[in-house]
Amino acid sequence: MAEYEIGSFKIELDLTKPLYEQVLDQIRHAIARGEVELGSKIPSVRELALQLKINPNTVMRAYQELERDKLCETRRGQGTFITTSEEKVMEIKKSLAKDALNVFVSSMKDLGMDRSSAQKLLEEVEWE
Amino acid sequence: MAEYEIGSFKIELDLTKPLYEQVLDQIRHAIARGEVELGSKIPSVRELALQLKINPNTVMRAYQELERDKLCETRRGQGTFITTSEEKVMEIKKSLAKDALNVFVSSMKDLGMDRSSAQKLLEEVEWE
Amino acid sequence: MAEYEIGSFKIELDLTKPLYEQVLDQIRHAIARGEVELGSKIPSVRELALQLKINPNTVMRAYQELERDKLCETRRGQGTFITTSEEKVMEIKKSLAKDALNVFVSSMKDLGMDRSSAQKLLEEVEWE
Amino acid sequence: MAEYEIGSFKIELDLTKPLYEQVLDQIRHAIARGEVELGSKIPSVRELALQLKINPNTVMRAYQELERDKLCETRRGQGTFITTSEEKVMEIKKSLAKDALNVFVSSMKDLGMDRSSAQKLLEEVEWE
DNA sequence: GTGGTCTAGACCACA
DNA sequence: GTGGTCTAGACCACT
Numbered sequence: 376m377a378e379y380e381i382g383s384f385k386i387e388l389d390l391t392k393p394l395y396e397q398v399l400d401q402i403r404h405a406i407a408r409g410e411v412e413l414g415s416k417i418p419s420v421r422e423l424a425l426q427l428k429i430n431p432n433t434v435m436r437a438y439q440e441l442e443r444d445k446l447c448e449t450r451r452g453q454g455t456f457i458t459t460s461e462e463k464v465m466e467i468k469k470s471l472a473k474d475a476l477n478v479f480v481s482s483m484k485d486l487g488m489d490r491s492s493a494q495k496l497l498e499e500v501e502w503e
Numbered sequence: 504m505a506e507y508e509i510g511s512f513k514i515e516l517d518l519t520k521p522l523y524e525q526v527l528d529q530i531r532h533a534i535a536r537g538e539v540e541l542g543s544k545i546p547s548v549r550e551l552a553l554q555l556k557i558n559p560n561t562v563m564r565a566y567q568e569l570e571r572d573k574l575c576e577t578r579r580g581q582g583t584f585i586t587t588s589e590e591k592v593m594e595i596k597k598s599l600a601k602d603a604l605n606v607f608v609s610s611m612k613d614l615g616m617d618r619s620s621a622q623k624l625l626e627e628v629e630w631e
Numbered sequence: 632m633a634e635y636e637i638g639s640f641k642i643e644l645d646l647t648k649p650l651y652e653q654v655l656d657q658i659r660h661a662i663a664r665g666e667v668e669l670g671s672k673i674p675s676v677r678e679l680a681l682q683l684k685i686n687p688n689t690v691m692r693a694y695q696e697l698e699r700d701k702l703c704e705t706r707r708g709q710g711t712f713i714t715t716s717e718e719k720v721m722e723i724k725k726s727l728a729k730d731a732l733n734v735f736v737s738s739m740k741d742l743g744m745d746r747s748s749a750q751k752l753l754e755e756v757e758w759e
Numbered sequence: 760m761a762e763y764e765i766g767s768f769k770i771e772l773d774l775t776k777p778l779y780e781q782v783l784d785q786i787r788h789a790i791a792r793g794e795v796e797l798g799s800k801i802p803s804v805r806e807l808a809l810q811l812k813i814n815p816n817t818v819m820r821a822y823q824e825l826e827r828d829k830l831c832e833t834r835r836g837q838g839t840f841i842t843t844s845e846e847k848v849m850e851i852k853k854s855l856a857k858d859a860l861n862v863f864v865s866s867m868k869d870l871g872m873d874r875s876s877a878q879k880l881l882e883e884v885e886w887e
Numbered sequence: 888g889t890g891g892t893c894t895a896g897a898c899c900a901c902a
Numbered sequence: 903g904t905g906g907t908c909t910a911g912a913c914c915a916c917t
């Protein structure tokens with residue numbers, strides 16, 4: 376487990392998921408949480424790879440997915456920048472929340488539990 | 504996407520997860536939901552493989568994981584049987600529910616949402 | 632788990648070992664413990680199979696191994712009899728004890744433990 | 760019977776047990792004995808398969824069981840690594856010793872022997 | 888190059 | 903007939 380503060384967001388790595396997905400996820404979540412300034416520059420592929428001590432290909436793959444989702448924009452010769460679109464951020468936040476909710480709900484259903492059981496679990500779980 | 508009614512549980516297959524894991528998961532959930540009779544025989548490795556049109560080794564791998572979790576018992580020359588332990592079933596149900604809850608909660612936290620936001624989402628989501 | 636009192640010895644079955652081996656082992660150990668009268672008749676293959684609710688082939692296989700070890704003798708038309716040889720019994724007892732000891736010692740060595748560590752374990756283990 | 764020195768542990772194969780179990784057992788015991796450096800990389804699936812002249816799947820099965828027991832960690836694209844947890848190693852050592860002891864004790868009981876007889880056997884057995 | 892999944896098919900042990 | 907082991911070889915995901 377490693378932890379890094381990169382530009383304005385920090386990245387923790389574990390071993391249970393693909394690296395590129397972790398990098399991707401953490402940047403995405405940092406944006407959704409509003410922790411990175413819109414329009415700001417993020418580290419170059421090489422720079423981030425160096426700091427995380429991982430392969431540049433791995434970082435690149437994460438950046439490419441971010442770009443596909445329109446969360447980043449690459450400008451030739453200048454670097455990679457977070458989107459300036461407030462809407463895009465809200466959209467991604469809603470989308471990530473919805474995905475998580477759907478996974479949870481379908482798991483509950485798979486276990487034959489109803490909404491109120493799920494609510495009870497959520498009420499009782501330790502949050503922080 | 505294929506769907507099968509096997510003995511007392513049905514199995515759907517998609518392509519996003521390993522086959523053996525899907526078979527495993529669906530049997531596990533069927534047990535947790537109490538849809539399979541404790542102590543009952545489940546289809547033989549070859550039979551289920553035939554019906555799902557997958558390789559017997561793939562089915563066996565699922566069965567072996569079930570056995571490791573003590574959810575099944577296999578008797579060479581006789582077949583594979585669901586555990587008779589009511590406790591084991593409750594245990595697995597709790598464990599699966601807890602896993603799902605934890606994933607959900609940590610996603611919510613990653614998005615910077617608090618418990619009440621999560622509760623609101625859960626309240627509003629379409630359930631059935 | 633089933634338990635049966637057969638002739639002069641009782642047989643417990645579990646599911647972790649081949650059935651024939653369990654039957655074999657338990658008769659062999661009963662002889663070694665001196666719990667069966669030398670020269671006495673043991674149940675026929677069919678009779679024991681019926682009582683244990685297992686396949687006669689399974690019982691037969693156990694009896695065949697007993698005969699191979701000269702612990703039993705089959706007399707045509709009369710049935711199967713425990714050996715009358717006191718020596719044979721001592722021999723089998725020593726042999727079984729030695730086997731168990733060897734397995735234990737080699738396990739201890741595989742773990743890099745010396746004799747005194749093994750002795751300590753044996754001293755401290757709950758016996759009854 | 761074949762014997763190999765692989766990285767820092769050697770592996771002997773016989774024919775009385777499943778191959779994957781032998782590979783598994785020997786690595787497990789090597790870890791328990793403290794003969795492999797914690798955190799170190801073990802041979803790749805393919806490499807070990809080549810040296811032992813067995814199928815890669817067979818090696819993988821052993822590695823996967825090690826991982827389930829948290830004795831190894833596998834990182835896709837990088838290799839398989841011994842756990843860094845000192846505790847885990849002690850735990851596995853104790854567990855293996857306990858298993859061996861239990862087997863021995865129950866065999867002794869099955870033969871009608873008491874603790875002191877067992878101790879006598881252990882005292883007299885040739886150790887090295 | 889690494890590990891992971893899946894297949895097809897052989898052969899064995901057990902009931 | 904059942905489950906269990908092993909092989910050979912394909913194809914995929916990740917670094």
